[in-house]
Ligand SMILES: NC(=O)NCCC(=O)O
């Protein structure tokens with residue numbers, strides 16, 4: 001069994017880097033704070049005698065040798081970048097659970113047949129740089145290293161320069177790295193487990209996701225003298241599209257999701273009719289076919305709106321991954337471990353994307369969910385109970401031992 | 407008659423300060439560029455032998471003595487601050503027309519009975535700092551100097567510090583300054599004159615205006631796992647209010663106006679359901695009673711939306727001025743001058759606020775409009791014809807001479 005207090009203390013220490021007044025964390029990918037977090041985690045890994053390798057996209061692989069190092073490692077991991085108003089647990093829990101597994105094995109001098117690795121994936125959140133889950137995506141070949149390097153934040157800074165700046169651009173080729181099996185522990189980020197008073201979520205699948213940038217171009221002019229009838233107000237037209245995004249999600253329950261999270265109005269002056277509005281669209285569903293129907297619905301609505309308003313409306317898909325079912329073997333190992341430890345379990349489909357869906361393209365993969373307070377994540381008040389975090393980490397330990405061979 | 411080429415050249419020279427690639431100007435109030443513009447205009451005034459006085463809110467008064475300097479000056483003026491994506495003519499035309507009047511009088515050695523003054527009012531646009539028409543507002547006592555000093559931009563910089571920084575905080579007490587009559591020449595900023603193929607707009611009145619900040623507070627959470635049914639999406643609720651603002655304007659034609667120009671979404675991340683949205687509301691009408699009805703309609707809609715959604719919705723009125731009818735004497739002088747010069751005229755109610763409405767509280771006031779291309783203003787492509795600008799300036803000269811006594 002793992003040491004719940006040690007896990008909690010590490011979570012709090014890492015959470016202090018970029019910690020906010022409201023108890024959350026703001027540690028965007030590839031910032032100075034991200035570097036500080038990486039430095040702390042790798043120092044902990046080295047203290048446990050692990051080797052540390054960085055690849056070209058800045059993924060960190062921290063390895064504990066097995067008896068047979070010719071075997072591919074059994075891997076766990078997650079990310080330590082956060083949302084602008086994020087929490088202490090999202091991602092960080094997965095990385096530090098992996099570290100706690102290692103500390104427990106070292107403490108009890110337990111050897112494994114296969115080596116064990118803990119991965120810290122670069123820019124999972126996709127908040128500062130798109131695509132989301134960038135590090136694991138490049139690792140599994142979902143998109144190229146060059147594509148990822150070229151991604152820019154709102155200030156025009158790109159991933160390659162920022163990786164170089166913080167000293168986390170490594171030499172290892174991305175994906176030059178076999179994996180035996182992959183597990184990831186994570187807070188649920190939704191209300192299902194808490195509502196069902198259940199400690200362990202066994203994750204059969206992850207919703208597929210489509211992300212878009214939508215740009216509506218009208219004509220900017222003066223808010224006073226311009227008669228209502230002749231306006232080409234880009235914001236007004238955008239509001240109808242924003243409402244349709246939500247309507248589409250409601251049309252495909254129970255796993256349909258539709259969100260507009262990011263909006264930029266130009267020129268953003270109170271007495272100027274907006275000439276251009278850019279906003280993000282996030283659509284999700286559990287079936288790829290339904291996700292595609294949602295995509296088609298969106299395209300149809302935009303075409304209709306173009307014809308009705310005469311305004312230019314552009315749509316670019318900037319991220320996409322299909323729904324991801326996990327491997328029966330790993331899902332079974334998670335369920336068995338939880339049962340053996342006496343934790344109540346239930347199946348929870350993940351609404352959030354995780355690095356595990358990209359790892360799943362290279363090796364059998366599975367995930368372990370634990371409840372978070374009120375189902376809230378991507379919010380500074382994100383919270384989780386120490387005993388739940390401990391339970392999830394115990395399940396991780398046992399599932400990994402099942403795959404790695406004790 | 408004034409020199410149209412000289413006027414045009416000065417407009418182009420001033421327009422180059424903060425000039426944009428698209429031919430517009432970005433010279434926000436109290437920036438370094440505003441200082442450069444002020445330096446240029448005052449240097450021109452001094453070259454014409456005018457005295458230059460700055461008051462405590464940074465208004466500039468450039469004076470040409472009359473035969474009887476005990477008489478209050480006949481004043482003209484406008485502003486040289488611009489929108490973030492503004493044009494070369496809005497405001498600048500009024501100031502430089504005043505200067506051209508002086509140059510013409512000097513060139514022809516014409517004396518006036520009363521002194522003549524050209525004013526450059528501080529922060530008319532209201533884009534960087536609210537309230538709008540700040541300099542003339544403080545001058546006429548519409549709000550206090552302290553209130554204006556405390557206004558902050560989005561970066562938290564305040565008016566007093568910025569005035570001090572650019573060296574335009576003067577010693578003269580605001581309003582310690584009688585005025586005999588006030589005229590302001592301006593581009594129409596709307597399509598009426600151009601559509602009617604008319605050169606001179608005689609302005610009987612200016613629409614009243616109410617500006618608000620509206621804040622909708624929901625609950626931020628993760629765009630993936632959070633079921634549609636339990637979301638408190640501040641942006642979705644905001645879109646309905648944004649549509650109502652426009653609907654209210656349509657309900658009170660022909661002078662009803664409703665605009666949302668500025669929006670800020672928090673935390674503005676594509677996979678976070680917005681927890682809070684702040685946006686501006688601009689309502690206008692020609693009757694104060696109708697403007698008040700529009701205000702009541704807005705309040706009623708917000709109350710209804712609060713009850714329907716349960717979200718917190720706050721509304722703060724940040725600027726207000728009632729509709730302003732101009733003085734029959736000045737309106738008559740403008741019309742007579744245009745008639746005598748042989749220009750076609752029509753009455754045009756101003757949809758935009760102008761410094762003249764505050765000057766009108768202290769002295770008889772009137773305005774002269776000239777057409778602008780496609781009625782477009784608050785846009786970098788704002789444009790006007792040299793012959794129209796010349797015509798407006800000739801009317802200004804004659805109207806001022808009528809008030810000042812030649
Ligand atoms: N787990 C998580 O927050 N992932 C970010 C990608 C997503 O929006 O699903």
Ligand SMILES: NC(=O)NCCC(=O)O
Nearest residue numbers: 224271530531538758759
């Ligand atoms: N003329 C002008 O653009 N004034 C700014 C104030 C307003 O929005 O009416």
